[in-house]
Amino acid sequence: METFNVDGVILNTVNFGNANRVVTLYTKEFGKLEANAYNCRKARSPISGAIQMFNHICAEIKHGSHVDTIRDAEVLNFYPNLTADIDRLGYAAIFFEIVNKMTLPKVCEVGIYNLLINSLPAFNVKNPKIAALIAVAQFMEFTGFQLNFKSCVRCGREIEGNASLSLSEGGAICENCVNVVTGYSYTAELRQTFLTALNFNWQAENEITFSARQVYAAEKILFHYVENILGSELKALNFLRATAD
Numbered sequence: 001m002e003t004f005n006v007d008g009v010i011l012n013t014v015n016f017g018n019a020n021r022v023v024t025l026y027t028k029e030f031g032k033l034e035a036n037a038y039n040c041r042k043a044r045s046p047i048s049g050a051i052q053m054f055n056h057i058c059a060e061i062k063h064g065s066h067v068d069t070i071r072d073a074e075v076l077n078f079y080p081n082l083t084a085d086i087d088r089l090g091y092a093a094i095f096f097e098i099v100n101k102m103t104l105p106k107v108c109e110v111g112i113y114n115l116l117i118n119s120l121p122a123f124n125v126k127n128p129k130i131a132a133l134i135a136v137a138q139f140m141e142f143t144g145f146q147l148n149f150k151s152c153v154r155c156g157r158e159i160e161g162n163a164s165l166s167l168s169e170g171g172a173i174c175e176n177c178v179n180v181v182t183g184y185s186y187t188a189e190l191r192q193t194f195l196t197a198l199n200f201n202w203q204a205e206n207e208i209t210f211s212a213r214q215v216y217a218a219e220k221i222l223f224h225y226v227e228n229i230l231g232s233e234l235k236a237l238n239f240l241r242a243t244a245d
């Protein structure tokens with residue numbers, strides 16, 4: 001049977017049987033892949049440490065007629081704070097759930113792989129709420145569902161000053177085109193928050209500075225929009241809401 005090597009991030013794991021996991025990886029080579037890791041939950045398994053959500057691994061995968069199997073795996077990078085801190089875990093899990101639900105298997109988009117690799121260190125040590133906002137905003141640009149933050153979706157005019165944001169119409173609506181007040185209030189400050197998030201360079205910029213109010217407003221819109229597209233609630237977001245109560 002054919003084997004191949006991948007470099008990827010573990011988007012999700014689901015336990016099955018006594019000691020096995022179905023592993024979803026986002027790989028540099030093939031995009032999203034699913035493979036079974038047998039016995040990886042046994043302490044003595046050589047891959048038990050590697051097969052954990054959020055890990056960046058290289059793996060040897062055996063191609064099977066029904067399922068692929070992870071034969072060997074080695075950790076390239078891991079982020080210990082993500083499992084130690086409930087906020088970090090929650091926000092990274094929201095981002096990973098969105099990537100997992102909004103990508104198709106075996107469609108390779110290296111930009112998504114790079115975004116995962118570049119944002120994980122920020123989830124690990126910086127403000128995870130802000131990291132999630134930036135990561136999800138940037139990820140949406142790859143999906144074809146990105147909101148138009150810059151110009152009016154009705155007349156095409158560049159947005160200046162205050163406007164509205166309509167999730168059903170896919171972006172900003174200028175003051176001239178708004179006949180009924182619908183959607184979200186879209187202030188210049190909020191627009192700047194989204195545009196700063198979209199242009200954020202994970203490798204070059206050390207400080208992420210947004211006001212808590214801006215982040216709250218932007219995050220609410222973005223997550224609500226994703227849930228509208230998916231037609232279901234984000235499990236990780238509900239988890240975070242429950243722990244905040």
Ligand SMILES: [Zn+2]
Binds near residue numbers: 153156173
């Ligand atoms: Zn307009």
